[in-house]
Amino acid sequence: MSEGNGAPADWVNPLRDRRDKRMPRIAGPCSVVIFGVTGDLARKKLMPAIYDLANRGLLPPTFALVGFARRDWADEDFAEVVYDAVKTHARTPFRQEVWDRLAEGFRFVQGTFDDDEAFVRLSETLHKLDEERGTGGNHAFYLSIPPNAFPAVCEQLSKSGLADNPDGRWSRVVIEKPFGHDLASAEALNATVNSVFPESSVFRIDHYLGKETVQNILALRFANEMFEPIWNAHYVDHVQITMAEDIGLGGRAGYYDGIGAARDVIQNHLLQLLALTAMEEPVSFHPSELQAEKIKVLSATRLVEPLDQNTSRGQYAMGWQGGQKVVGLLDEEGFSKTSTTETFAAITLDVDTRRWAGVPFYLRTGKRLGRRVTEIALVFKRAPHLPFDTTMTEELGKNALVIRVQPDEGITLRFGSKVPGNSMAVRDVNMDFSYGSAFAEASPEAYERLILDVLLGEPSLFPVNEEVELAWKILDPALQNWASHGSPDPYESGTWGPESAFEMLHRSGREWRRP
Ligand code: BG6
Numbered sequence: 001m002s003e004g005n006g007a008p009a010d011w012v013n014p015l016r017d018r019r020d021k022r023m024p025r026i027a028g029p030c031s032v033v034i035f036g037v038t039g040d041l042a043r044k045k046l047m048p049a050i051y052d053l054a055n056r057g058l059l060p061p062t063f064a065l066v067g068f069a070r071r072d073w074a075d076e077d078f079a080e081v082v083y084d085a086v087k088t089h090a091r092t093p094f095r096q097e098v099w100d101r102l103a104e105g106f107r108f109v110q111g112t113f114d115d116d117e118a119f120v121r122l123s124e125t126l127h128k129l130d131e132e133r134g135t136g137g138n139h140a141f142y143l144s145i146p147p148n149a150f151p152a153v154c155e156q157l158s159k160s161g162l163a164d165n166p167d168g169r170w171s172r173v174v175i176e177k178p179f180g181h182d183l184a185s186a187e188a189l190n191a192t193v194n195s196v197f198p199e200s201s202v203f204r205i206d207h208y209l210g211k212e213t214v215q216n217i218l219a220l221r222f223a224n225e226m227f228e229p230i231w232n233a234h235y236v237d238h239v240q241i242t243m244a245e246d247i248g249l250g251g252r253a254g255y256y257d258g259i260g261a262a263r264d265v266i267q268n269h270l271l272q273l274l275a276l277t278a279m280e281e282p283v284s285f286h287p288s289e290l291q292a293e294k295i296k297v298l299s300a301t302r303l304v305e306p307l308d309q310n311t312s313r314g315q316y317a318m319g320w321q322g323g324q325k326v327v328g329l330l331d332e333e334g335f336s337k338t339s340t341t342e343t344f345a346a347i348t349l350d351v352d353t354r355r356w357a358g359v360p361f362y363l364r365t366g367k368r369l370g371r372r373v374t375e376i377a378l379v380f381k382r383a384p385h386l387p388f389d390t391t392m393t394e395e396l397g398k399n400a401l402v403i404r405v406q407p408d409e410g411i412t413l414r415f416g417s418k419v420p421g422n423s424m425a426v427r428d429v430n431m432d433f434s435y436g437s438a439f440a441e442a443s444p445e446a447y448e449r450l451i452l453d454v455l456l457g458e459p460s461l462f463p464v465n466e467e468v469e470l471a472w473k474i475l476d477p478a479l480q481n482w483a484s485h486g487s488p489d490p491y492e493s494g495t496w497g498p499e500s501a502f503e504m505l506h507r508s509g510r511e512w513r514r515p
Contacts, residue, residue: 253334
């Protein structure tokens with residue numbers, strides 16, 4: 001029975017599900033096919049996550065993994081590649097018996113996306129696995145390939161009958177960003193995918209939604225009483241969402257040149273963080289209820305005008321990072337010397353709802369910044385009156401609640417406290433919650449959670465096409481404005497971005513946090 005919008009037929013509504021939710025759910029019999037098996041994502045994230053799931057006992061004994069690529073590999077060659085990936089990148093310790101059982105289900109199909117014969121071989125391989133290994137006719141197709149190859153693969157899956165869902169079996173497609181280049185291309189892409197797979201069988205990966213700290217935004221907001229009364233425009237002055245990275249883009253020109261920071265990160269990860277921070281309480285955690293709230297808040301979100309003053313984009317130049325001299329983007333291998341691709345982007349958004357009217361949301365992301373940190377900071381208004389001598393509160397800033405997404409996962413509450421001594425001087429202090437010390441068990445990798453959810457048919461953590469299109473609708477005016485305005489502003493590697501980003505906040509008397 002279908003549970004309605006966005007939920008596949010075999011999804012179990014948690015409100016009606018009486019099972020003990022503390023028991024881990026184990027995926028049923030199935031095969032996963034990875035297209036793009038020779039790529040970085042497959043080696044660094046997907047293969048290790050599959051091993052980690054097997055190691056945690058969350059995959060069925062009958063699980064199979066099928067690689068599809070152009071290389072002339074035998075099953076054993078493919079197994080060797082997976083082995084290396086697992087040995088280098090898996091989160092959990094290597095256990096020979098887990099590996100041996102998993103590797104029995106590895107198969108490789110050689111072919112290209114326009115080769116009908118290769119898809120016939122893929123279909124035969126999967127049916128053989130269904131019979132011999134008992135994978136139950138359930139197949140997940142992971143498209144870890146450039147989006148321009150999606151139409152060809154979807155069409156082949158449709159032609160070979162692999163996209164069908166006969167007699168209670170399932171067939172799901174997993175797609176990685178970029179989900180288009182702008183609103184028009186995202187709509188076209190969604191139409192192509194949806195012409196083969198119904199929306200309930202499409203799982204779009206935004207790996208930020210698989211992070212524990214991101215899911216904890218919902219727990220923090222909706223499992224507690226003390227934050228809700230202040231989570232609004234009466235108390236919050238503004239919100240800052242930062243995703244800073246210290247790495248450069250050497251080796252990633254093929255993907256990144258012409259894409260840039262806003263398309264790479266703001267369109268997906270940061271707007272999803274905004275949606276979870278700003279949305280209203282969902283009726284339940286049923287996927288359709290959660291999606292409805294995210295869609296509502298994204299529909300109310302828009303860029304603040306004028307765009308020249310309320311957005312900023314930059315490109316890293318030579319500088320120092322971790323004591324080492326690093327080159328600027330234009331000298332990175334593979335980038336054009338005249339590239340105008342931004343490696344830093346910041347935007348100002350208004351969320352036009354009763355809760356948030358007048359509260360700017362500042363989003364920024366960049367490569368080669370001061371350090372790697374992702375956080376959401378709610379910065380509160382100042383107390384309306386301070387009964388202190390002004391010299392006593394010179395070191396008092398604005399109160400802040402900071403969700404530390406990574407690294408050093410946790411939450412910080414920043415507030416003023418009396419400095420010990422005879423005077424009534426007040427200074428900012430931090431009260432910290434840290435995942436590392438509060439919980440004994442380590443958090444799973446985002447990809448473990450998301451791949452397991454695909455196999456369980458649990459769609460809550462996957463953005464639906466409407467969310468993707470709304471995010472492009474929000475961002476498109478900034479992209480168009482930048483496209484008609486020459487080059488991004490240079491910033492020195494190892495700093496916190498271009499001057500224009502600082503000015504963007506200074507105009508309203510605010511400042512970026514220095515995480
Ligand atoms: C990806 C982006 O989605 O996220 C990369 O394409 C970025 O450019 C990466 O480096 C960061 O992910 P994480 O989980 O390390 O914050």
